[in-house]
Structure formats: structure tokens, C-alpha cells
Amino acid sequence: MNRTMARNEEVPQTPLSKPIERGYVKQLILDIRREKLLYLMLLPGILFFVLFKYLPMLGTVIAFQDYQPFAGIMKSPWVGLKHFHRFFTDPVFWMLFKNTLLLAVYNLIFFFPLPIILALMLNEVRKQIFKRFVQTIIYIPHFISWVVVAGLTYTMLTTEGGIVNEAIASLGASKVNFLLSNDWFRTLITSQVVWKETGWGTIIFLAALAGVDQQLYEAARIDGAGRWHQLWHVTFPAIRTTIVLLLILRLGSFLDTGFEQIFLMLNSGNRDVGEVFDTYVYTSGLLNAQFSYSTAVGLFKSVVSLILVISANALAKKFGEEGVY
Amino acid sequence: MRERSLGSKVFDAANHFVLLLVGIVTVLPFLYVISGSLVSSEELLVKKVVLIPTHISWDAYRYIFSSKIIYQSLLNTVFITVVGTFINLLLTTLMAYPLAKKKLRGRNKIMLMIVITMLFNGGMIPTYLVVKSLGMLDTYWSLWLPIAISAFNLVLLRNFFQQLPEELEESAKIDGCNDLRILYRIVVPLSLPAMATFALFYAVGHWNSYFSAVIYINNSNIWPIQVWLRQIVMLSTGGFTDANALSEVVVPPESIKYAVIVVAAVPVLLLYPFLQKHFAKGVLLGSVKG
Numbered sequence: 001m002n003r004t005m006a007r008n009e010e011v012p013q014t015p016l017s018k019p020i021e022r023g024y025v026k027q028l029i030l031d032i033r034r035e036k037l038l039y040l041m042l043l044p045g046i047l048f049f050v051l052f053k054y055l056p057m058l059g060t061v062i063a064f065q066d067y068q069p070f071a072g073i074m075k076s077p078w079v080g081l082k083h084f085h086r087f088f089t090d091p092v093f094w095m096l097f098k099n100t101l102l103l104a105v106y107n108l109i110f111f112f113p114l115p116i117i118l119a120l121m122l123n124e125v126r127k128q129i130f131k132r133f134v135q136t137i138i139y140i141p142h143f144i145s146w147v148v149v150a151g152l153t154y155t156m157l158t159t160e161g162g163i164v165n166e167a168i169a170s171l172g173a174s175k176v177n178f179l180l181s182n183d184w185f186r187t188l189i190t191s192q193v194v195w196k197e198t199g200w201g202t203i204i205f206l207a208a209l210a211g212v213d214q215q216l217y218e219a220a221r222i223d224g225a226g227r228w229h230q231l232w233h234v235t236f237p238a239i240r241t242t243i244v245l246l247l248i249l250r251l252g253s254f255l256d257t258g259f260e261q262i263f264l265m266l267n268s269g270n271r272d273v274g275e276v277f278d279t280y281v282y283t284s285g286l287l288n289a290q291f292s293y294s295t296a297v298g299l300f301k302s303v304v305s306l307i308l309v310i311s312a313n314a315l316a317k318k319f320g321e322e323g324v325y
Numbered sequence: 326m327r328e329r330s331l332g333s334k335v336f337d338a339a340n341h342f343v344l345l346l347v348g349i350v351t352v353l354p355f356l357y358v359i360s361g362s363l364v365s366s367e368e369l370l371v372k373k374v375v376l377i378p379t380h381i382s383w384d385a386y387r388y389i390f391s392s393k394i395i396y397q398s399l400l401n402t403v404f405i406t407v408v409g410t411f412i413n414l415l416l417t418t419l420m421a422y423p424l425a426k427k428k429l430r431g432r433n434k435i436m437l438m439i440v441i442t443m444l445f446n447g448g449m450i451p452t453y454l455v456v457k458s459l460g461m462l463d464t465y466w467s468l469w470l471p472i473a474i475s476a477f478n479l480v481l482l483r484n485f486f487q488q489l490p491e492e493l494e495e496s497a498k499i500d501g502c503n504d505l506r507i508l509y510r511i512v513v514p515l516s517l518p519a520m521a522t523f524a525l526f527y528a529v530g531h532w533n534s535y536f537s538a539v540i541y542i543n544n545s546n547i548w549p550i551q552v553w554l555r556q557i558v559m560l561s562t563g564g565f566t567d568a569n570a571l572s573e574v575v576v577p578p579e580s581i582k583y584a585v586i587v588v589a590a591v592p593v594l595l596l597y598p599f600l601q602k603h604f605a606k607g608v609l610l611g612s613v614k615g
Contacts, residue, residue, distance in 0.1 A: 027430060028430050028431055031429075031430045031431075035429070035504075037503055037504045037505055038422075038423040038426065038429060038504050039423065041419045041420070041422060041423050041504065041505065041508075042419075042420055042423050042424070042435065044416055044419055044420070045416055045417075045419060045420030045474060045479075046420075046435065046438075048416060048470070048473050048474050049438060049439065049442060049474070051455065051459075051470075052452065052455065052470065052471045052473075053442040053446065053447070054438075054442075055447075055451075055455050056446065056447025056448065056451035056452040056454075056455050057445065057446070057447040057451070058447075058451075059447050059450075059451030059452075059454055059455060060447050060448065060451050062450075062451065062454075118347065121340055121343065121344055122344065124336075124337070124340055125340065125341070125344065126337075130341065130344075133348075134344050134345070134347070134348050136601060137348045137351050137352060138347060138348060138351050139601065140351065140352075140594070140597060141351060143529055143533075143593050143594075143596075143597060143600060144533070144590055144593060145532070145533030145534075145535065145551055145589070145590075145593070146533070146535075147533075147535050147551045147552075147554050147555050147589065148533075148551075148554065148586055148589055148590045150555070150558075150559060151358075151554055151555075151558040151559065151582070151585075151586045151589075152354045152355075152357075152358060152586065154558055154559055155357075155358060155361070155558065155579065155582055155583060155586070156354065156357060160579075161579050163357060163376075195350070195351070195354075199347075199351065226330070226332070226333075227332075227333055227336060259536075260535070260536050263536065264555065264559065278449070281448065281449050281450065282449060282540075285449065285450045285453075286449070286450070286453065286540060291450055291454070294449075294450050295448065295450045295451060298448030298449060298450060298451075299448065301448075302445055302446060302447075302448055306444055306445050309444055310444070
């Protein structure tokens, strides 16, 4: 683990505040002349980042305009904070806020602990063949597209011949319209995440567990520790820092409820609890062509996310971890 | 060795049992759609829900492949995936290699430029407007170029290149090789396992992607399979209007949906053994820091 840390060490320390030495540009030009090919190789990549990352960042200025496609950014009138004002005073803001927050909390409570528990359980298996067999199976859903997952959900839960509702009906109860219901939406979304990502989530913990010194178990056994004691005093401490780090990172991406997933499960029956910031940007922006307003909504979300990520990273560093960037 | 206690044995048994259960829950949905796609209309009519068909019928597959929609969109997706992955690898490698050179002036500034994009982005609408103004709507360029480089993969690949011994490159340089030649003759062959991992992850990403196509592509003739899957299964608006009526058999609409799901998922499942060989390494290359 320490090796990986050392390898990545240069990434975070980018000298932003270092003053540019005199003659830097001159030196750079000299270097570019000498190493023409190397700098030429950078060019397509730089072009990519400028075109598809930095140009859209500049494009967010339309949040402060009444953007009209035919006038373009240059000629569209500036309107200040009009769109932000509209968004924050609209009841839809609180709806989106609540929906996003609740989905994130559901995820934290019902999904987050599962990979940890599953990894600990896998770690207790001594037959390597059985362990590898289970691992092979539980990683599969991670590679399946959200469309297929949503398709599976639809076909299993539909009231017209879905296996779940047929089972309910055969017990004599009345069918439940899971897919079109406000009450079931969060449960559905969270269950999908659990099914798709729990297995994959164990990898990081299993890697941490693989690094545990076997002599520690030996020593614990000699001291008379049973399996529960070993689990609690040897195994668990080995992944504690990983848990804390992942928890902090999760807080950093708190607003990032899986957009593709939610978009696929949204319908007229569950929009009240299912609409989140990203899906709202799509419907109000691209479907209803309110470019400026939806860009303002998106910008609000991006800024809050940025603040969350930066604070999460600072927090991670406080815990003695390396952080993400 | 000490005799294992009863409690320990019970614990092991329960643990195995629960893990087996987890495995079953994971594969059950797949089994359900696969058998659902193979069931015959007569059997479905009698039993309503069939977990294991007594008689395998390929009618649903014959039906969906009698329509142009499925195989055309499969071909589209293969094309999108192959070209897209090639573009990803080409651009990521070309940029990662110079950035791995510690002496390269301006390297840290470019790295900062890349890291910033991991923290903040312009969002859906401004990106859409850029893609639109570049005239890429309704072309596959809109699916390839806006995601040509994953900043995360780029940083990982650069770190990987940095670990390679510099002596090899230096000796090649003395022999008169230029940097591009060194890259594809020495560096890339040395990094093949890492490159394979990136290729597989990029490819799965392209195969599974649907939302870019929803936004950028209106022409349903060039839609990828995932978009059709959504139309057919969730919106039930994807009519196989050109499907061969197969007058002698009636194919249940559920079976058609199941068959489309299977067709969209199978290629990834076939890739999975290769993925599995590499991904643990690939994932750990970057994500385990604690």
C-alpha cells in the first residue's frame, strides 16, 4: 500500500502558487523547438481538454444570460442572477434537494456497509476455490449496463406477467405497481445499486485484507483469541482506514445520485420522489429548451459538488490519508 | 493444530450458506430473462411464469432478428465500440507518454489543467451546445470525441509509464529512434497488460453507454442497441414494424423483450472472462491508496 502511495505522490503537488520565473516562456519555446515531437504528441490531448472540458466551463456563463441559440453567447442579453433567483424561489428546488438528499442517505445506510460485510465474509472463507467462484459471480453485474439492469427490473416487476407480481397474485394478495409508484421508487433505486455494485465494492476491501500479516492471527490465537476476537481485533482494524477514506469520498460525491440509473427508472408515476438535479437539468434544458435556466441549475450543483469534494479531501488528509487529487 | 470449536464450524457453515445465497441472487435475474426468452408461447399460456422451460423455443430470437432494427443496431454498437476504444487508447497514450517525462517543461501545468477537469465540469447543457456548434449532432463523433480521454485513466497510464526503466528509452534514443517510435516500439509493448485493461474498460463503457446517444443522436437508424433496448423494454414504443410476421407462430411480447435484453447483455458477458483476468490489477492500480 505504501508503494502505491509513493508512486502517486507527485500528482497532488502541482505548483500553483509558485511564481513563474522570468524567461519561463522563452525557455518553454526553446524546449518546444528541441523536443518538437513530444510537445506535438501532447497537442491532441490538450485540444480535447480545451474543446470538451474548458469550453463548456466557459459556456456556463449562459446561466447569467437569456441565451438564445440564434444570437449565440456574444449577443444574448445579460440578466444577472435572474435564473438563480427563479430556481431558489421555485418549490421545485426543495423537491430536488429533498429527493437527492434522501436517495444519498438511503445509499449511505443500506448500500455502503454491504461491501464491507461481504468482503469480511469472503475473507473468512478458507477454500480458495469457493471464494474465487463467489467472487467471479458477484463482480458480473458491475459490467452490465444500466439499461439492461432497468430492463431486468421492469420485466420482473411489471404487473403484466412479471414474476414478482405473479407470485404475489398466486398468494392471493393484490398486485403491486412497483414501477409506477412513489412509495417504491427509493427502494427500487437502492436495491438496484445493491445488486449491481456490492460485489464490485468488495475488491478494495479484499485488497486491504490481503495485506494483513498472517503472523498477527497466529499471535492472536496464541493469546487465546477466538474467531470473533480475531475478526474484531485483527481483521477489522486492517480495513478501518479504507472504510473511513471511502466514507469521506462518498460524502464528496453526495449529490451524484446515479443519473443514468434514475433517468431510466423515472416515469410519470414516480416523478415527485424521483426527480433529482441532473434529471431536472435534462428535462428543463434539453426537452423544454430552457438553456440558461437549466445551466444555472447545473452550475449550482457543480459548485456545491466542488465544495463537497474539496472539503472531503481536506478531511481525508486530516485523517492521514493521501486524498484523491 | 487445535481442534476447531463447534462455534467455529457453525460460523463457517452459515458463512458459506449466505455467500452461496448472495451468488444465487446475483445470477437469478439473468436466468429469469434467459429462460423467459426461450419459452414457447404454448407453455407460457398454460403456466404464466416459467423458470425453466421444458421445451426450448428460439422463436423470440428468430423474430427479433427478422427485423432490421436489432442487427443493424448491434452492428452500430460494434462500430461505435471498436472505433471509440481505438480513439480512447490513441489519445490517452499519446498524451500520457510526454507527461511521464519528468524533464518536460510545463508538465505540471498540464497536469493541473487535467486534474481541474476531474473536480469541476461545465455540465450537460454547455457541453451539448459545444457538441452542437461543432456540427457533431447525429454523427458518431458526438459519442467518441467528448469522452475521448478519461482524465482518471490518463493519470493512471502516466503513472504506469513513469515506472518503466528509463535506460531502455535512452538506449533507443542513442540508436536514433524518435519519441513516437520509442512509444510504439518499446513503451506500448512493455505496457500491454495495462493497455489491455484500459481497452477493456473503455470498450465496456462504449458498449453500455446509452445516454449520449439519447442526447446527441436523433436518427434512429444509427442508434446503438442500448437505446433500442430502452425503447422496446421500458417505453414499449419500439415496434418491430418491419419484422417478419412468422405467420405460423405467435411470439409472446414478453419473450421478445427478454430476448432483446439478452442480446444487449451477452457481448459483455462474453468479454467478462478477459475482463476478470485484468480488472483487479487495473482497479488497484489507482484506487487503493489507503
